[in-house]
Amino acid sequence: MPEPVLPGTARLLLARTARVQREGRAPALVAGVVRDGGLAWSAGRGELPAPPTDVQFRLGSISKTITAVVVMRLRDEGRLALDDPLERHLPGTPFGERTIGQLLSHLAGASAESPGGWWERTPGGPLADLALDDTAVVLGAARRFHYSNLGSGLLGELVSRYRGRPWEDVVRAEVLEPLGMTRTTPRPAAPAAQGWAVHPFADVVLPEPEHSAGVMAAAGQLWATLADLAALAVFLLGDTGDVLDRTTLEEMAVPAGVDSSAPGWSAYGLGLQVMRVDGRTLVGHGGSMPGFLAGVFVDHDERAGAVMLTNSTTGVDPLVPGLLGDLRSAEPRIVDTWRPEPAPVPLEQLGIWFWGPGPYLLRAVAGGLLHLGPLPGRAGRSSRFRRDAGGAWVGLDGYYAGETLRIAEDHLDLGTFIFTRSPYDPEAPVPGGVDPRGWQA
Numbered sequence: 559m560p561e562p563v564l565p566g567t568a569r570l571l572l573a574r575t576a577r578v579q580r581e582g583r584a585p586a587l588v589a590g591v592v593r594d595g596g597l598a599w600s601a602g603r604g605e606l607p608a609p610p611t612d613v614q615f616r617l618g619s620i621s622k623t624i625t626a627v628v629v630m631r632l633r634d635e636g637r638l639a640l641d642d643p644l645e646r647h648l649p650g651t652p653f654g655e656r657t658i659g660q661l662l663s664h665l666a667g668a669s670a671e672s673p674g675g676w677w678e679r680t681p682g683g684p685l686a687d688l689a690l691d692d693t694a695v696v697l698g699a700a701r702r703f704h705y706s707n708l709g710s711g712l713l714g715e716l717v718s719r720y721r722g723r724p725w726e727d728v729v730r731a732e733v734l735e736p737l738g739m740t741r742t743t744p745r746p747a748a749p750a751a752q753g754w755a756v757h758p759f760a761d762v763v764l765p766e767p768e769h770s771a772g773v774m775a776a777a778g779q780l781w782a783t784l785a786d787l788a789a790l791a792v793f794l795l796g797d798t799g800d801v802l803d804r805t806t807l808e809e810m811a812v813p814a815g816v817d818s819s820a821p822g823w824s825a826y827g828l829g830l831q832v833m834r835v836d837g838r839t840l841v842g843h844g845g846s847m848p849g850f851l852a853g854v855f856v857d858h859d860e861r862a863g864a865v866m867l868t869n870s871t872t873g874v875d876p877l878v879p880g881l882l883g884d885l886r887s888a889e890p891r892i893v894d895t896w897r898p899e900p901a902p903v904p905l906e907q908l909g910i911w912f913w914g915p916g917p918y919l920l921r922a923v924a925g926g927l928l929h930l931g932p933l934p935g936r937a938g939r940s941s942r943f944r945r946d947a948g949g950a951w952v953g954l955d956g957y958y959a960g961e962t963l964r965i966a967e968d969h970l971d972l973g974t975f976i977f978t979r980s981p982y983d984p985e986a987p988v989p990g991g992v993d994p995r996g997w998q999a
Contacts (some may be wrong), residue, residue, distance in 0.1 A: 560594035567888040569940050572601050574880050579603040583614035585763060588613065588784045589877055591885050592791040592863035600784055603652050604709075611785040614741060614750035615867035616768075617852050618845025620790070621780040622710045622817070622972040624729050626662055626829020628717045630806050631732060637720060640828070648716045652692050655697050658716075661709040662828040663814035667697030668706040672774055679709070682772025685715050698867075703815030703826060704961045714776020725776050736801050737789050742782040744775060751869040753849015758873075766849030766871060767964040778847055784867055787854050791863035794830075794842055794856045812955075813843045831855075835879045838886075853878040902945065907965050911977035913938075916979060920970070927954070930963065930972070941979045 563571065571591065575801045578658050579587040580603075588610040590600035602610025611854070632638050638647055640659030644666075645651070647658070653666060660666035671677060688711075696706050716724040721728045726744040734742045741747070746768065753766035771779045782790075798804050812824030821877045823834035833840045842855030842863070849871055855878045856863035864881040868874050901908065905994040911918050911930075916938060923929045923942065928951060931940025941956035943963050951963040969986045970977035978986040984996070 560592075560596045560598040560789075562589065563599040563761055563885070564889060567885065568599055570884045570888055571599055574884055575601055575858045575877065576603055578875055578877045578880075579868070582870065583755070583756050583761065584868040584870045584874050587866070587868040587874070587877075588615070589866045589882055590864065592785055592788050592795070592865065593861060593885075595792055596795060596993045597735055597785065597788045600788075602784075607751070610784050611788075612741065612749065614743070614746055614781040614783055615852060615869055616750075616753065616778075616845070617742075617780045617782050617787070617867075618778045618847040619707075619710075619777060619848060620787075620843045620845040620852055620854060623776075623790075623829045623843045624733050624780065625710055625714050625717065625725070625735050625776040627660065627802055628660060628728055629713055630802060630810060630828065632717070632720055634803060644712065644716075648712060648719065650887070651712060652694050652711070655772065656695075656907070658713070659814075659828065660699055661706070661713055661827050662896055664705050664709065665700050665815045666706065666709055667695055667699055667701065667704060667713075668709040669694045669696045669725070670704065670706055670708070670713060674707045677771055677774045678778070681769040682774050685712075688773065692890045703817050705775065705817070705826075705963065706732075710777035711774040715773055717776070728780075729780075733801055734786075736799055737793055739782065739786040739789050742786045743919055744781070744782055745770065746781050750781060751850075751867075753869050753871070755849065756873060756911035760852050768849075778845065782867075784865060787852070787865040787867065788863075790856050791842070791856055791865055794854070795861060795863055796860065805951075814958075817885050833879075835881060838882070840879060841877075841962055846871075855879065855882065857882050857886070860886055862886070864890070891930055899924070899926075902928065903965065911970055911979065912936060912981045912983075913975060913977050915981045920977075920992055928963070930970075 563590050577588045586604035586606050588602040590597045600611055604615050641657050643655040644653045657665040695700055717728050720726045754763040755766055796804055798807055810828040812827050812832050815826045817824040825832045826979040830841055831843050838857050840857055845852035849869055851868050851874050853866045862885055866877045870998040908920050911920055917933050919933055920930050928943040932938030939957040941958035942954045943951040944954055946952050953961045954960045964971040976988055980994045982994040
């Protein structure tokens with residue numbers, strides 16, 4: 559069990575939650591912070607039919623993350639590749655050569671919504687009922703980020719066909735039950751909150767509809783409790799169990815499409831949103847459906863997450879980043895004790911190397927990784943490298959992500975760039991050679 563937050567921190571978190579509920583005029587709102595494997599604090603405000611952690615609310619688009627986890631499981635099983643065209647696995651749609659990876663990262667140019675009636679407010683049916691045609695393709699492939707509920711619906715159909723079962727059965731068996739999310743369901747199961755629209759100019763409310771979305775369910779139909787959403791936050795923090803390899807989860811959080819319409823820095827990986835807020839990188843997903851708003855985001859540096867559920871269509875300010883900021887200020891994480899660990903390469907291979915005349919530092923970092931970057935105070939490219947199963951050092955991030963670093967006695971070879979022990983070392987294999995006249999005044 560996680561250690562509860564301190565009393566002063568609890569009051570700070572509750573004060574923020576209470577303000578958001580009151581100022582946003584949310585009929586009900588529940589929130590919590592997660593660390594050390596579970597909820598360290600939770601609270602509810604407004605009319606709740608049961609304890610705050612056990613009332614179901616709609617997750618909305620957080621359902622997309624759960625769908626994406628199953629798609630990545632299929633990828634890890636070798637049944638598909640992210641570069642595969644959708645047509646290979648789900649024939650008959652107008653997306654032809656648009657890839658599974660593009661659909662996951664909202665780079666496929668698919669229309670934001672499915673054709674026909676507003677899918678969030680009207681009952682849905684099978685894929686054939688959508689009668690998709692070329693109008694569902696609104697942008698070129700990989701041209702720009704364009705959020706697409708339709709794309710997630712298609713991925714849900716792909717999952718269903720591969721597993722030979724309805725989408726909701728697959729996600730329950732492969733994601734929800736293994737994570738202990740036993741109160742997460744495709745339709746509400748009591749006790750559950752009623753979804754409301756709050757009038758913009760009066761303190762009155764209007765019930766919002768709820769129904770089966772059919773093939774579009776994978777884009778936003780799931781309901782969950784605060785306790786279950788906290789379990790998803792624990793998963794996003796890296797406690798993946800048998801559901802997903804941790805390296806796959808890390809891959810999902812790498813930004814692919816940048817949402818240029820968002821205030822600040824916001825991007826999308828593979829079924830996960832990645833935001834930069836107050837100098838922190840947050841990973842997770844938000845959600846909205848008629849009558850509901852939701853959010854789950856984690857801060858890996860602080861090893862903490864926050865969750866929020868409310869039953870109002872609009873008007874409630876984002877709460878999760880604020881809760882994480884309050885927790886970070888009141889109870890900053892005490893980092894692990896530094897301890898010596900063996901270097902992953904011989905010590906003589908570490909130290910200063912030169913890219914042309916520019917000095918770079920190759921050093922070992924925690925977790926058996928290498929880091930290559932400019933000396934402090936200098937501009938330049940930097941990346942971390944991890945040794946793969948074959949023994950090669952492969953870039954994890956930055957400019958050299960995916961590139962292979964080869965280490966020789968007198969040089970480094972990185973994507974055709976040669977780093978040498980001295981600037982343009984004439985004894986090293988510098989591309990184009992070194993002028994025999996040497997350095998001149």
